[in-house]
Amino acid sequence: MKVEWKAKLFNDVYRKHLTCQTPIQIFYGGSSSGKSYFILGQRTIFDILNGGRNFLICRNVAKTNRISTFNEITKSIKRTDSLRGLFTINKTELTITCSNGYQIFFAGLDDPEKLKSISPAKGVITDIIFEESTEIDYDSFKLIRKRLRGKVEPGIHKRIVFLFNPILKSHWIYREFFRGNWDDDSTLFEDEELLILKTTYRDNLEHLEQEDIDALENEKDEYYRDVYTDGNWGTLGDLVFKRCHWRVEDLSAIENNFNNYLNGLDFGFTNDPSALVRCAIKGANIYVFNSHGGKGWDNKRISKEILPIIGNDYVWCDSAEPKSIHELIGHGVRALAVQKSKDYLLHAIQWMHQYTIIVDKRCQELINELDVWQWQKDKYGESINKPVDKNNHWIDALHYALSSEIRKMNIKASAPVTRKREIHSSTLVGF
Ligand SMILES: Nc1ncnc2c1ncn2[C@@H]1O[C@H](COP(=O)(O)OP(=O)(O)OP(=O)(O)O)[C@@H](O)[C@H]1O
Ligand SMILES: [Mg+2]
Numbered sequence: 385m386k387v388e389w390k391a392k393l394f395n396d397v398y399r400k401h402l403t404c405q406t407p408i409q410i411f412y413g414g415s416s417s418g419k420s421y422f423i424l425g426q427r428t429i430f431d432i433l434n435g436g437r438n439f440l441i442c443r444n445v446a447k448t449n450r451i452s453t454f455n456e457i458t459k460s461i462k463r464t465d466s467l468r469g470l471f472t473i474n475k476t477e478l479t480i481t482c483s484n485g486y487q488i489f490f491a492g493l494d495d496p497e498k499l500k501s502i503s504p505a506k507g508v509i510t511d512i513i514f515e516e517s518t519e520i521d522y523d524s525f526k527l528i529r530k531r532l533r534g535k536v537e538p539g540i541h542k543r544i545v546f547l548f549n550p551i552l553k554s555h556w557i558y559r560e561f562f563r564g565n566w567d568d569d570s571t572l573f574e575d576e577e578l579l580i581l582k583t584t585y586r587d588n589l590e591h592l593e594q595e596d597i598d599a600l601e602n603e604k605d606e607y608y609r610d611v612y613t614d615g616n617w618g619t620l621g622d623l624v625f626k627r628c629h630w631r632v633e634d635l636s637a638i639e640n641n642f643n644n645y646l647n648g649l650d651f652g653f654t655n656d657p658s659a660l661v662r663c664a665i666k667g668a669n670i671y672v673f674n675s676h677g678g679k680g681w682d683n684k685r686i687s688k689e690i691l692p693i694i695g696n697d698y699v700w701c702d703s704a705e706p707k708s709i710h711e712l713i714g715h716g717v718r719a720l721a722v723q724k725s726k727d728y729l730l731h732a733i734q735w736m737h738q739y740t741i742i743v744d745k746r747c748q749e750l751i752n753e754l755d756v757w758q759w760q761k762d763k764y765g766e767s768i769n770k771p772v773d774k775n776n777h778w779i780d781a782l783h784y785a786l787s788s789e790i791r792k793m794n795i796k797a798s799a800p801v802t803r804k805r806e807i808h809s810s811t812l813v814g815f
Contacts, residue, residue, distance in 0.1 A: 388466070389430060397587040398422040402430060405541040406579040410561055412548050413615030414584035416596055419547050423513060424453055425460035429467065431511070432482045436537040438504040439488040439511045442528060444519035445748040446492025451678055453515045454478050454490050481505070493524045494746060499531065508534035510542050517546040519748060522556040551756060553617040568616040584615040605772050607758060622759045622767040624733060630741035630754055639673040639744070642666065647699035648785030649690070649719070650777045651708050652679060660690050660699070661750060661781035665789060670739045675747040675778050683708050687715035694718075700784040722787045730769055732783040735790045741782075750778035 394402065395418045401409070411419045424441070431437045441453045457480060461467045472481045478490040485506040491498050502509070509531050514520055532542045546557065558564060561578060573580040585592060585600050603609040611618040642664040650659045659677040663670055674693055681689065690699065696718065701709050703721035712719040725731070743751055753775050759767035783790065 394426060395422060395588055395591070397581070397583055398427075401579065401581065402427055404579060405543065406574070407541065407543055407577055408561065409543060409545045409579045409581075410557075411545065411581050411583070412550055413582045415549060415600065415612040416585045416588060416592055417583035417615065418588035418591065419583060420452075420456055420515065421591075423545060423547055424456040424515070428457060428488060428511075428513070429460060432486045432488065433470070433484070435484050435486060436507065436540040437510040438486050438507055439513060440502060440509045440531060441488060441490045441513045441515065442493060442520070443515050443748075444493050444524075445746050446490075446495045446498070447746070448516075448748055449478060449490040449492060453513075457488060493520060493528060499528065502531070508532075508536060510536055510540055511545065512543075513545040513547065515547050517548040517557060518551050518555055519752065522560070525556075549611055550615065550617040551611055553619055558617060562617075566617065568614075582615055584613070605774060606761065607756070608772070608774060618756075620756060620758060621761060624757045624759060624771050625736075625741070625754045628740075629737055630743060632743050632745050632751060635671055635673055635742065635744040636746075638671070642671070645673075645694070645697050646785040646789070647690075647694045647697055648722075648781040648783065648787070649686070649699050649701045650780040650784065651686075651702050651705045652677070652777060653681070654679065657749070657777055658686050659749070659777040659781040660693065661747075661778055661785050662693060663782065663785050665739070665786075668739055670736070670741045670786065672741060672743045672747055672750060672782065674744070675750045675781070677749070677777070677781075683711035684715055687712055687717050691715075691717060700787050702780070702784065722784045723791075729771070729783070732786070732790050733771070736783065736786065747778070750782065753777070753779050 391399065398411075398418065411423060413419065428439055428441075432439065441449065441457075443449050443453065458473050461471050461473070461480070470483045472483075474481070480488040487504050487506075489502045489504075489509075491502065493499070512528065512532060514525070529544060532544070536542060546561075548557070550558075552558075558566070561580065566580075570580075571582045585597060589597065600613045603613050607618055607621060610616045645662055645664050647663075648661050650656075652658045657677040657679050658681045660675065661672060662674040663672040665671075676689060676693055678689070694717075698718045698720050699712075700722050701712070701719050703709075703724060706721065709719045709721055722728075741754075743754070745751075757776055757779060758772050760770045760772050762768050
């Protein structure tokens with residue numbers, strides 16, 4: 385199938401990897417470096433039009449595919465006149481079929497039945513792409529690579545592609561593919577088996593808004609600057625929620641067994657998601673069953689999205705947005721404002737530290753935040769009793785949900801935060 389691709393469409397740093405057939409390909413680095421745009425929005429479409437390849441695009445949790453990977457590819461198809469008529473997009477099944485018969489499938493590793501049932505109309509799966517690969521654990525990776533079975537057409541080689549920000553040096557990906565020994569100044573490694581390309585926003589300047597660039601360049605937090613601005617493998621400092629404070633489980637069997645559910649909502653819009661968390665308390669455990677949200681949602685959309693989850697239950701919201709709360713009420717949501725005192729957040733953390741938080745494995749966004757949420761450091765590098773105010777939307781929604789319970793407790797807000805037993809970060813969930 386002949387489609388003209390102008391070379392300037394591709395970002396310089398990626399263009400030479402457009403036809404790369406190396407079996408394992410790692411595109412990692414800082415935020416906004418164009419990794420997802422190139423691999424999902426461009427190369428996958430380029431390849432499928434050339435024929436012989438079927439794609440399986442994976443994230444750890446199925447529902448996160450729809451708003452990320454599926455969106456990225458469909459947006460790319462829809463924005464290009466010459467592509468639009470060449471693809472059939474099935475939004476219900478999350479499949480994209482090219483008029484030459486080759487297909488793109490999307491699946492979450494939490495949906496083994498769907499994974500088993502994936503069978504291309506023509507040929508076999510030749511490519512697996514793991515978006516946000518640091519969410520995925522080693523065993524799931526080993527299991528899923530078995531999907532690359534069967535005979536391929538001449539000239540086609542099977543590939544596995546990883547896309548991610550290097551959140552933690554103790555991650556299995558670092559041990560497995562970076563041989564536990566990678567110079568952060570290196571940007572390229574290539575042999576017959578493995579390609580590693582590191583990029584940062586500096587490789588994608590022409591496609592970024594000045595405010596995105598400023599945000600990355602003015603990042604003050606050492607960890608976020610290292611990982612998201614400079615694309616270096618991260619080393620975590622002092623986590624707010626250590627491994628003794630929380631864990632991940634499959635709660636699907638018990639999620640409807642509680643009498644009293646607590647809901648919390650953090651408002652976002654363009655850059656931050658609006659985030660809902662639904663949980664319950666039993667004994668010494670806080671069970672988190674559901675996290676749901678998205679960017680660009682107005683209050684009508686928020687209501688439409690959350691009402692099927694919370695029904696007639698109350699939802700505690702950020703009191704900084706009284707107008708939004710008022711509008712939600714107008715749309716039938718029983719919304720309440722959280723009363724926040726000066727030390728509210730510290731108090732909430734101390735209160736939560738008295739419990740074990742058990743998070744359902746589908747609440748990926750909350751898991752990602754709990755994995756890396758840290759205390760700020762002073763100029764001597766010592767932790768202070770103030771968490772980093774970043775990537776904490778779902779955590780905010782969680783303590784809003786719990787706020788009515790937190791208020792009942794009498795904890796001295798100025799007391800030092802409990803530092804429970806330190807556990808090495810390599811034991812993080814999914815690592
Ligand atoms: N070749 C391109 N043409 C037009 N826009 C582009 C191109 N490459 C990247 N962009 C834009 O640059 C921005 C950042 O790209 P992208 O989301 O792919 O980065 P990323 O490396 O995946 O970031 P993250 O690590 O945060 O996921 C997006 O708005 C994307 O649409
Ligand atoms: Mg990306």
